[in-house]
Amino acid sequence: MFNSDSKHPLHSEGLGEASSERLEKASSEVREKASSEVTPLVIIGSGPAGYTAAIYAGRANLSPVLYCGMQMGGQLTTTTIVENFPGYPDGVDANQMMMDLQTQARRFGADIRDGIITKADLSKRPFTLTTDRGEELKADSIIIATGASAKYLGLPDEEKYKGEGVSACATCDGFFYRKKVVAVVGGGDTACEEATYLAGLCKKVYMIVRKPFLRASDIMKKRVEDTENIEILYETNTLGLYGDNGVEGAHVVFRKGEADERKYDLPIDGFFLAIGHKPNTDLFRGQLDLDEQGYILTKGVTTETSVPGVFAAGDCADPLYRQAVVAAGSGCKAALDAQKFLAEN
Numbered sequence: 001m002f003n004s005d006s007k008h009p010l011h012s013e014g015l016g017e018a019s020s021e022r023l024e025k026a027s028s029e030v031r032e033k034a035s036s037e038v039t040p041l042v043i044i045g046s047g048p049a050g051y052t053a054a055i056y057a058g059r060a061n062l063s064p065v066l067y068c069g070m071q072m073g074g075q076l077t078t079t080t081i082v083e084n085f086p087g088y089p090d091g092v093d094a095n096q097m098m099m100d101l102q103t104q105a106r107r108f109g110a111d112i113r114d115g116i117i118t119k120a121d122l123s124k125r126p127f128t129l130t131t132d133r134g135e136e137l138k139a140d141s142i143i144i145a146t147g148a149s150a151k152y153l154g155l156p157d158e159e160k161y162k163g164e165g166v167s168a169c170a171t172c173d174g175f176f177y178r179k180k181v182v183a184v185v186g187g188g189d190t191a192c193e194e195a196t197y198l199a200g201l202c203k204k205v206y207m208i209v210r211k212p213f214l215r216a217s218d219i220m221k222k223r224v225e226d227t228e229n230i231e232i233l234y235e236t237n238t239l240g241l242y243g244d245n246g247v248e249g250a251h252v253v254f255r256k257g258e259a260d261e262r263k264y265d266l267p268i269d270g271f272f273l274a275i276g277h278k279p280n281t282d283l284f285r286g287q288l289d290l291d292e293q294g295y296i297l298t299k300g301v302t303t304e305t306s307v308p309g310v311f312a313a314g315d316c317a318d319p320l321y322r323q324a325v326v327a328a329g330s331g332c333k334a335a336l337d338a339q340k341f342l343a344e345n
Helices: 013-036 048-059 094-107 156-160 170-177 189-199 218-225 324-344
Strands: 038-044 065-067 111-113 117-121 127-131 136-144 148-150 181-185 204-208 230-233 236-242 249-256 260-267 270-273 277-279 310-312
Touching: 038 048, 038 127, 038 324, 048 065, 048 094, 048 136, 048 324, 094 111, 136 324, 156 236, 170 189, 170 270, 181 189, 189 204, 189 218, 189 230, 204 236, 218 230, 310 324
Parallel strands: 038 065, 038 136, 065 111, 136 310, 181 204, 181 270, 204 230
Antiparallel strands: 117 127, 127 136, 148 277, 236 249, 249 260
């Protein structure tokens, strides 16, 4: 019979301490188990490459874990309407398109998580990844789809008018400026390519070049110089942008030495940055083979990197095309490559 004078075991001081120790030990074991859990595939990045890889990997029953990174949806979400992605004859809102890809990936079992991978140990399998919350995850294979970030001048107005006249992709957004006046910032091959492309759509294209010459190759320089509606503004810098309903013009300054300086306003409808991209690959520097610009080098037509079991897709491995449809295709390839690797290892 229960003795009302006796204490419940958990109310006993000695047994309570022992119970607390057991609970703490059990919790520790759970944490240790979670940190040592190995997942077949981790995808780093949530742009078209990352989500497409997750769709294919999910359908292959690889139970992929995808970390979204700093910018969910990737660089594409910095634009507004996407008109050149197959399957959307009337165009599609960029953010909606990425949400659709995310929903499709979830449908096939992808575990999509907020968070940033801040540390990666690729020295041995399973690979060890650490998140910005200090969580540790081990993976038998990894698909890197961290993308590349367009370089900006650093003007506050660039952020203010982003998606409202400021763009870093002429191929993506040039159509919206048909028969209008735009400016392209930069003097290299990329800037010349962007200016030439826009010249086929726009009434007038200014090239804002801070040096007294173009850094581009001779063939690109000649192409620009021979295009009637392109005007090159040498030794000119952008000070800011203005406009009540999107970009209506740029504040610029012409400088030719200390004695010759002239500020003026340049009326334009669109402002295109073409001063390069930076691949988001610093995390893997010293562990993967990269080119001089930091893009991940892959083997032949595959997405294999210099480390077996690690694959790269999208703009982080593509210094040339940088298009959403190309990134999506490479995400598909990476998932198929990872599936083959896991089946053989």
